[in-house]
Amino acid sequence: MTPTGSGSRAAVPPDGHASQASPLLAVRGLRISQERPSGRRDLVREVSFDVGRGEIVCVVGESGSGKSLSVKAVMGLLGDRGSLRVTGDIQFDGREVLALAPEQRRALRGRDMAMVFQEPLANLDPVMRVGAQVAECVQRAEQRTRQAMPRVLELLRHVGLPDVERVAHSYPHQLSGGMCQRVMIAMALAARPKLLIADEPTSALDVTVQAQILDLLTRMKDDEGMSILLVTHDLSVAAAIADSVIVMYAGRTAEVTRTSDLFGHARHPYTEGLLRSLPQRGQAAGKDSRLVAIGGTVPEPGQLPLGCAFSPRCDKAIDRCSEQDPPLEWSGGSAVACWVANGDD
């Protein structure tokens, strides 16, 4: 299942890992490639992870790591048009998503899974009142065209908006970024989805408003058992709300870990390096100390080094790392793609 190399241990996770029930979403060996005149280029290679029922899972990665593309593929937003080809295995609630006909996938979107994007203002219609936009979602979810307003107001109230009648009669530009993001979440919730995918939902927001939105997401998980797949570049956001964390690097899953194991038990050198390089609050070190930076830069897709993509920046790299790409090896609910961490020589 891995393009290069083969691990001695299972490259495929055991069925039904940590939780007994099968996960709501299981992604295996996801690959997204771009056909170009000069040949095929892989933007995402070998992405695998699970999202359990009632769990918040964070996909953490830098720009170009393929995190947004991966969740868009799950949502079925990449489609078959254009130059992108999606292959691999996406099991959602017992169904193989990539094998579904376009109409079936459309039925899935917005009903069983819904998505919230980074820029709420760019994703709301600027010339339509907010209430009418939410109403469209409600009407589609309930398959009827009348009497949507009570449910619209209920949804707006549910996401913590004050003065919901006024909000419903406002245009997006009359609301703040945080309020617009709440409106987006309300729209996503209209059909009571099983999985909410949120792509950097707080990156455009101020930190005090970010805290409110993260709090809202946690409440939806706790109160309604919703599963949430959250994409972020900010490890501290993941640490604050996720049950498990998927670390992506240069188009692949580098590590999958429980959040509680992230600190102290991170296994991939990239994860470790990232955690070490971030300044910490309230430390005595401060100005007199240097941060432990990861050297080098993130490789461009199409210019990946041979072997493990992180090996040129890795201080633990051994010869094999620059020759063969390590497979993602699972043990229990966690996984790591690293020759050194997996003890292979």
Place this chain on the structure above:
Amino acid sequence: MTDPRGRHGPDVLAGTQQTPVLEAEDVVRHFTSRTLTGRGIEKSVVRAVDGVSLSVGKGETLGIVGESGCGKTTLALIVLGLLRPSAGRVLIDGVDLAAVRGAQRRSLRPRVQAVFQDPYSSLDPRMRVGSAITEVVAHHHRSWDRARVRARTAELIEMVGLDGSKADAYPAQLSGGQRQRIGIAKAFATDPDLIVADEPVSALDVSVQAQIINLLMDLQAENGVSYLVIGHGLAAMEHICDRVGVLYLGKLVELGPARVVLSEPRHHYTAALADSAPALAADGRRQLSVLTGEPASARAVPSGCRFRTRCAAAQTRCAEQEPPLAELAPGHFAACFYPKAGVARTVEQARLAPNG
């Protein structure tokens, strides 16, 4: 009330008695905006910066934190001389920016340089990055011959940790971190006394941010340059700044030693800001959301204390009077009638063991 610029406290902390590199005295900048409404064109005044006083000592790093719309970028533009204040004075090395003209003003300009958030949009895409630096060096040192200008350019590129061959690259051929290094080399090309850095790392890849933070701090240790850093990442600000000022709706609500302000805040807004930032630690789980609502608009600043509309500790007095920026501990100022309890310590302790 003690001097709100904090001349006594911070200067003692910075260990200097020299003229500050930057002094801002009661700087105000209002914008008039016209909005088309159903009732016609309505004029409103945006109080972007509404009376800010601060100073930056030699070799010191002062950080300004605050949410979007608090006026931090307007303040940076005023310090850079790119915007005129509506009122108040900005002194660079003791000289009032607005009071000088011509040659004197031109001589003041190179002493303050900027590092911008997005190095891609602040470099000319069709100019080799080496030429972009050469241009600044040649303009600053008119008497230098080409060989000397070229040598200085190479020195600057090496100083920011780049290979000399990168001088021939176009911005698009460099990574974000490399471009920001070029931006920093350009800023240092005029041997400035003060560099204003507006979110210098927030557009960069997370794994590269630490490299740039280290570079900025190394360059300061070598050159003794002062920084005015605008940012919102509290952990990074705590790491690089000597002192931090917290801006809310155009006014400083707290100012003091970075670690004290961010880990033992006295103003309720600073406390909320610090608690809202998710902590990167194993025990990071806690109630995140501590503030309800969002900042009031700079078009309609609340009476009295401008934070009172979101403050859990607000009393009636807060709506009636505006609390002054008062020195609550040596070098630590907060504008609050009912500040949070502080930890008693002397100036010496504050300098040596900010968390002890």
